[in-house]
Amino acid sequence: EAGVTQFPSHSVIEKGQTVTLRCDPISGHDNLYWYRRVMGKEIKFLLHFVKESKQDESGMPNNRFLAERTGGTYSTLKVQPAELEDSGVYFCASSPKRLSTDTQYFGPGTRLTVL
Amino acid sequence: DAKTTQPPSMDCAEGRAANLPCNHSTISGNEYVYWYRQIHSQGPQYIIHGLKNNETNEMASLIITEDRKSSTLILPHATLRDTAVYYCIVRVGGTYKYIFGTGTRLKVLA
Numbered sequence: 001e002a003g004v005t006q007f008p009s010h011s012v013i014e015k016g017q018t019v020t021l022r023c024d025p026i027s028g029h030d031n032l033y034w035y036r037r038v039m040g041k042e043i044k045f046l047l048h049f050v051k052e053s054k055q056d057e058s059g060m061p062n063n064r065f066l067a068e069r070t071g072g073t074y075s076t077l078k079v080q081p082a083e084l085e086d087s088g089v090y091f092c093a094s095s096p097k098r099l100s101t102d103t104q105y106f107g108p109g110t111r112l113t114v115l
Numbered sequence: 116d117a118k119t120t121q122p123p124s125m126d127c128a129e130g131r132a133a134n135l136p137c138n139h140s141t142i143s144g145n146e147y148v149y150w151y152r153q154i155h156s157q158g159p160q161y162i163i164h165g166l167k168n169n170e171t172n173e174m175a176s177l178i179i180t181e182d183r184k185s186s187t188l189i190l191p192h193a194t195l196r197d198t199a200v201y202y203c204i205v206r207v208g209g210t211y212k213y214i215f216g217t218g219t220r221l222k223v224l225a
Contacts, residue, residue, distance in 0.1 A: 004158070031211060043159070043202070043215040056210055091158055095211070103149070104213065106158030 002026065004107035006092050012113045018080040021110045023092030025074070031095040032075050033104060034067060035059075038088035049075060082114045119203045119216035126222050127197075133190040135219050137203030140184040145208035148179060150188045152199040153218070159202060162188065193223045 005024045013019050025032045034046040046065070047057040051072035060067070064083070069075040079086055089109040095102035120138040127133040139148060147166050151159040163170055163177045165186070170177045176189040190197055200218040207214060 033211065033213075035213070035215075042217050043213075045212045045214070048211050056212060059212070093158075102211065103161045103164065104211075105161070106151075108156065108158045 006107040025094030029094035149204040
């Protein structure tokens with residue numbers, strides 16, 4: 001069974017540009033999550049999808065970030081326009097069931113560098 | 116949200132038990148404790164989780180104090196491949212949201 005995949009693995013952009021990160025969850029997983037770790041800080045929750053619906057987006061830092069999950073399969077996270085403080089590693093995770101004790105399976109992350 | 120506190124680093128001799136502590140003194144009654152680890156350039160990998168009782172699986176044991184304010188992850192026979200950053204996580208009650216600690220960098224020494 002393939003794990004969670006993320007694309008690209010690395011992205012280097014200039015301040016003010018737009019970047020779109022993609023996450024493909026494990027097949028059949030209804031729940032999809034985005035997290036990120038910015039320099040020197042803990043990994044922090046951004047948002048949670050159940051299928052195509054946003055269940056919890058309490059961690060989204062501001063309106064420059066837009067997450068979508070059309071069709072309830074893969075998800076994209078767009079940053080527009082990117083700022084220097086957006087640099088970090090963005091992780092995607094998925095879990096199969098609508099149970100609170102679900103464990104989340106993480107992808108390898110996308111390292112974003114904003115110059 | 117509950118916060119976790121972990122020592123930044125620990126060393127352990129290969130073959131010995133590694134005991135990684137975590138403080139979560141503000142945890143609520145319905146919040147689970149999870150442990151994940153991250154090996155260089157990979158995503159966090161699930162190890163174990165628990166609510167009140169001690170738990171054991173093929174990877175590790177989780178000991179949670181009776182007041183639930185702290186826990187210890189035990190790797191019974193550490194190997195060099197267990198060198199990683201270990202995260203103690205609280206899952207916010209009623210949600211799927213993980214609150215990560217800063218992690219403990221465990222180095223297993225030959």
